[in-house]
Structure formats: structure tokens, C-alpha cells
Amino acid sequence: MPASKGYAALNAQSQLAPFDFTRREPGPTEIAVEILYCGVCHSDLHMSRNEWGQSVYPLVPGHEIVGRVVAAGSAVSKFAVGGIAAIGVIVDSCRQCAPCHRGEEHFCCQGATLTYAATDRVDGSVTMGGYATNYVVDERFAHRVPDNLDLAAVAPLLCAGITTYSPLRHWKVGPGKKVGIVGLGGLGHMALKFAHSFGAHVVQFTTNLRKRDDALRLSADEVVLSTDEDAMKAHANFFDFILDAVSAPHSIDAYLTLLKQDATMCLVGLPDTPPSFGVFNLITRRASIAGSMIGGMTETQEMLDYCGAQNITADVEVIPIQQINEAFERMLKQDVKYRFVIDMSSLK
Numbered sequence: 001m002p003a004s005k006g007y008a009a010l011n012a013q014s015q016l017a018p019f020d021f022t023r024r025e026p027g028p029t030e031i032a033v034e035i036l037y038c039g040v041c042h043s044d045l046h047m048s049r050n051e052w053g054q055s056v057y058p059l060v061p062g063h064e065i066v067g068r069v070v071a072a073g074s075a076v077s078k079f080a081v082g083g084i085a086a087i088g089v090i091v092d093s094c095r096q097c098a099p100c101h102r103g104e105e106h107f108c109c110q111g112a113t114l115t116y117a118a119t120d121r122v123d124g125s126v127t128m129g130g131y132a133t134n135y136v137v138d139e140r141f142a143h144r145v146p147d148n149l150d151l152a153a154v155a156p157l158l159c160a161g162i163t164t165y166s167p168l169r170h171w172k173v174g175p176g177k178k179v180g181i182v183g184l185g186g187l188g189h190m191a192l193k194f195a196h197s198f199g200a201h202v203v204q205f206t207t208n209l210r211k212r213d214d215a216l217r218l219s220a221d222e223v224v225l226s227t228d229e230d231a232m233k234a235h236a237n238f239f240d241f242i243l244d245a246v247s248a249p250h251s252i253d254a255y256l257t258l259l260k261q262d263a264t265m266c267l268v269g270l271p272d273t274p275p276s277f278g279v280f281n282l283i284t285r286r287a288s289i290a291g292s293m294i295g296g297m298t299e300t301q302e303m304l305d306y307c308g309a310q311n312i313t314a315d316v317e318v319i320p321i322q323q324i325n326e327a328f329e330r331m332l333k334q335d336v337k338y339r340f341v342i343d344m345s346s347l348k
Ligand code: NAP
Pocket: 040, 041, 042, 043, 044, 046, 159, 160, 163, 182, 183, 184, 185, 186, 187, 188, 205, 206, 207, 208, 211, 245, 246, 247, 248, 249, 250, 267, 268, 269, 270, 271, 292, 293, 294, 331, 332, 334, 336, 338
């Protein structure tokens, strides 16, 4: 059994601390990956602290993984030992239902297996995430990485990237469309890059005026401070699509009134309490509130290939794993530009 060193939360109150465990040997269609980089998603913080009530301890977070293949089963065809592979939020699914056949494993009728704190379909153990030295996964759930991209800056594409790329594609964001992005964090800054790259007019909403210059540099056409009532009112009846990537409870109504008739507000942020909103704000413009979750294997590879072609990656601050607890606290203070990524060589 391959030994793994990681960092784990032992309960909802504990800091993350060093934790040793083992992975299973890779099967015929599986690869073992030595993790080089792992992004720090706000979901890792929600889960470490059991904010969604579904955590299992000890919990090794991490689902934005880039690594080097160190072993490959006899039937593996997509990767060779020595190559680079990326792993995201899903590491298995039933592989037989209609969504799985379509490459939309995140909508698997039997429920996809998450990268951590889920039951492993192969051996029934609890999955342990990417804040660790290695991972073992079926090649179907690993992705090829374009070789022109910086690997540390690629890691966040595996969750923040696909979670924003997918709804922007689904709702056909492109030239002539006015798009709002709510929250300039890990997801938000990727949404901004993609929406601009797809040709839309993009308005970044933030609670933090100090992020204004960054938002413009990241290619926002406009930046609106969400606490500025006049600036908000000036965008009434303006948007075709709004993507909300905020991690904490906040007003949805403030944005519904900015939608055009028949427009959609899509929630990807997952605060620990459900949102409330006025139905009048929906019926008076026949607006829709929608949600979206990561993306399937087919679209994740499409997104990575698009990023390779367009030279898109995340803006990252690379940290040693020993700084992970401080990074969590800084994320809560909205003090990250715009994704922490752990350099896993710091674990050795
Ligand atoms: P993040 O980097 O911490 O960014 C969250 C942003 O939300 C902050 O930068 C901030 O933007 C805004 N914000 C924070 N507190 C706020 C408050 N009290 N009021 C208003 N705005 C506030 O987090 P992330 O990693 O991007 O994740 C964002 C959310 O998406 C999390 O809840 C995460 O669990 C969820 N998520 C969902 C999926 C999915 O599949 N749907 C996938 C990944 C993550 P400003 O500073 O600009 O205001």
C-alpha cells in the first residue's frame, strides 16, 4: 500500500495538522500520482469545519490537484509514467447511468464519489484529498494538462476553473451579453477571465474597493462596489446573466433587480445558510434563479484545453503546507489574490 503524508482536520474545531495514512495500490485502469500542487478552495474550509454537515474525520481536504504519474496500471492508455495528470472534485461514479455516459459524471444518478470525505467505490474506505503527497485514481477521472501552462497556476482550474467555465458555457455567455460576476475570490476571478475571454461585457461586483484595480487588470469592463446603492441602481435591468460565487450569506435580491427580462442568476457559491429572496423580484421580469456544480470529465478536459489555447490560468499565491491554517484565516478575511496553491514539496 503506498504510504501518504498529508494534512488533516481531526474534527470541526481543529486546525489542520500532519497526518499519515495509506492509499490503495493502483488497479489495472488506475494511476498513482505524486502530487506537485494542490489549490486551496473555499469548499476545503467549509468541509474542514463541517459547515455543510457532511464531513467525515479525519478529513484530508484538497480537490485541485496537479501531479506526476509515478505508476500506471497495465490497461492505462491516457497517461505514461513521468507524465503530468490533474485531478478535480470527482474521482469516481457509477459509469453506467445516462449522465455518466454523457461525460456528466457530476450528475451521476447514483452520486459521484468526491475526492475527499466520500466512500471509495473500490474498497469502501473514506477518500482522502490532495493536501497530501500522492493520490490514486482511475485514469477516466484524471485529466491531461496542456504543456504550455504553469503547473501551480493550473491546479485551481480543476475546481474554480470548471465551476465557472461550465455555467458560463451552459448559459451561452458571449459577444453581446452583459454578465455580472459576484465576489472576486478564487471562483470569481476565474469567472471574470472566462467571461471576458468568451467576449461578453463583464461587470465585477465586490464588497472590497481595494480589489478594483485588480478586477480591471483581470479584464473587467466595469467594477461595482456592491454596497454603493447608486452604482447598483445604475445597473437595474442590465444583465443577461449573473454568476454568484460568494462564500458567505448575502442578499440575492440586490442582484435579482439587476436582471433583464428572462435573464438568469446562477448560484455557485455555497454559504452555510440557504439564501432568501423576494418572489416579486422574479415574477416581475420572469427571471430564473439557477445553480451549477463543477463539471463533468468531458467538459473539464475541454476547459483545460481551452485554457492551454488561450493561455488562461489562475492568479496564485504559492504557499508551503505549513501555512495552510493561516491561509484559511486569510481566505475568511477575503485576503487572497486570488487562489492559494500548496507546493507539496514542502511536505517531504
Ligand atoms: P473565496 O476565494 O473565499 O471567494 C469568496 C468571495 O466571496 C470573496 O472573495 C468575497 O469577494 C466574497 N465574500 C466573502 N464573504 C462575503 C460576504 N460576507 N458578503 C459578500 N461577499 C463576500 O472562495 P471560493 O473558493 O471562490 O469559493 C466560493 C464559494 O463557492 C464557496 O462557498 C465554495 O464552497 C463554493 N464552491 C462551489 C462549487 C460548485 O460546484 N458550485 C465549487 C467550488 C466552490 P469580494 O471580496 O470581492 O467581495
